[in-house]
Amino acid sequence: MIPRRHPERPDAELALEGVRHAHPGGHEALSGVAIRFERGSWTGIVGPNGAGKTTLLSVAAGLLRPTAGRATLGGRDLRRFSRRALARRIAVVPQRPVLPPGFTVRAVVAMGRAPHLGFFGSERAHDVAAVDQAMRRTEVWAFRARTVDELSGGEAQRVALARALAQEPAWLLLDEPTTHLDLRFQADVLRFARQAARDGLGVVSVLHDLNHAARCDRVAIVHRGRIVADAAPEAALEAGRIEAAFGTAVRIARSDGRTVVLPV
C-alpha cells in the first residue's frame, strides 16, 4: 500500500523521488532528483543548457517514465493514473508547441477539453465557457477564428498556454514560457503564472532568464542532472552557486526587494 499524504486532496502535492533518467543513447539526463511541488506555489527551474530541466518537467508531467525512482501525485505513482485522469490534473506547455496546421485557434484551445469529454459527448456550456475564458485570459480571443498557420511564434505560444488553461488543471507545467515572447507578453505570462499560483494551482516553470526566476516563490537550480539549490529566490540565486552551475561570473543586486542577476 502506498501511503496517501493528502487523502482529502489527492492531487495536493507533485513529487519526484530518487528520479534518474537515462536517454536511449546512455547519457544520463537526471541523476537522482528529489523535489516536491506544492499547490498555490510557483517554482522556477533554472540551470545551464542540457542540465536536465526539460527532462525533469517531462517526468513530473508523466510524459517520460524515469529509469529509476518515481513521480507521484498526492503520493500515488503517476503510472497508476490513466492518461485522461492525468490530463485533467496536469497541463503542460511545451518549449516549442506544435499546433496542427489548418486548425482554427479556437479548435486548438478546445483540445484542452478533450480529457473532460467522452467518446460521443460534445461540448457543453461549461466546456464552452472554459475555452472562452482561457482565450480571453491569454489574449488570443481577438484572433480565435484565424487558423494557426497565420500566427507568429509568440501568438502560437499563447494559444498553447490557452489550451493548457482550458484543461482546468490543478498543475501548470511550463517549459520556457517566455522564450518566444516580446517584453510585454513576457511580463504578462509571468503575471499570469503568479495569478495562477494565487488561484491555487501548482505552477512549475523552466525559465531561461534568472531574473524571471527571481519572481517565483521558489527556485531550483539544476546542474548536471542534480538539484544543487532549492530555496526561496534570494537564497537560491546566490553568486557562488550560479557561477558553479553556469560557469560564468555574476553579480547579485537588489531592486525593489527583488533579486537581480547581472552578468559580469
Added chain:
Amino acid sequence: MRLGLPASAALAASLLALAGAVAVALAIGSVAVAPAEVVGALVRGATGRAEGALDAIVWQVRAPRVLGAALVGAGLALAGTAFQAVFRNPLADPYLLGAASGAGFGAAVAIVYGAALPVAFGVTGTAFVCALATVALVVALARRGGHLPVVSLILAGVVLGSSLSAATSFVMLAAHERTAGVLSWLLGSFAFVGPDDLVRLALVVGAALVVGVAARRGFDLLQAGETTARSLGLPVERFKWAVVGAATAVTATAVAAVGVIGFVGLIVPHAVRLAFGPEHARAVPLAAVWGAAFLVLADLTARTVLAPAEIPVGVVTALVGGPFFLLLLRRGARS
C-alpha cells in the same frame, strides 16, 4: 479554398450531393429510366411488389451495384481518413500497410490455383485472409517493444507490398491463360457484388463510421504530435493499435468484395479536409459521404463510357483521381 460552411449545412449539402449521385446512377445505363420511375421502382422493390423489366433493372441490377459502390467508397474514405490522421501523413492511404497487395496475392492464388488449394475460401475469403495476414505481418515487423513507430510501419508496408505485388505478377504470368481474370479482379469491379457482400459491407462500414466518429477527437489531438496528444489525455499507443485494426478490417472487407480500387482513400479525405477544414468532427462523416458519392459516380462512368463494354472502376478512379489530386495540391499550395 475552404468553404467555411457551418457543420450541419456542410453535412446536409453533402448528403444531398450523394442522393443526387445515387439517383443519376440508378437512372442511367443501357436502358434509361426516368427519375420518377426510379423512385417508383425503389419503393415497389423495397416493399416486395417489383414488377416488369424496368423494376428489375433498377431494383435487381443497378441498386445492389450502386449500394455496393457507396459502401465501399465510404469505407475506403473512412479508412484513408483514419490512416492519414494517425500517421500524420497526407500520403497515407488504406493500402499503405499492404492490405491491397496481400488481398491481390490471395485473389490471384485463388483464381489460378483455386481447385488445387487444401482449404477452399473462394476468391473473396482468400483475399480477406491474405489482406489481414499481410497487415499483421507488417505490424509485427514494424513493432518496437510495444510501440508502433510510424516510419518503420510505412517502410515495412511498402517493402512487403512490393514483394507481394511481384509474387502476384509471377503467379499471373505463370498461368497466362488466367491472367485476364486476375487482372480484372485486381483493378476492381462492382459487377459481381452479391447480397452476402452487401450485408457484410453494410455492417463493417457502419461500424467503421461509429468508430471514426468516436475517434474524431483523438485524430485531432494526434495532429499536434504524439507527446502533446498524450499530455491532453490520449493513450496514444492503444489508440493507434485500435485505429489500425479497425481501418484494416474495413479495407480488407472492401478489397475482398470488389478488388483493389485505388485513389478513393487517398483523395477523398484530402478534398474533404481542404473544402471543409481539418477538424475531424466534420472530416470523418463528410469523408464517408463524399467517398460514397465519388465511387458511385466512378462506377457509373466505368459502366457507361465504353458501353456495352465495361472498364475496371479502378481505372476510372485513377484517371480522375490523379489530376484532381494534383489540382488540389496546387490550390492548397496557393491559398
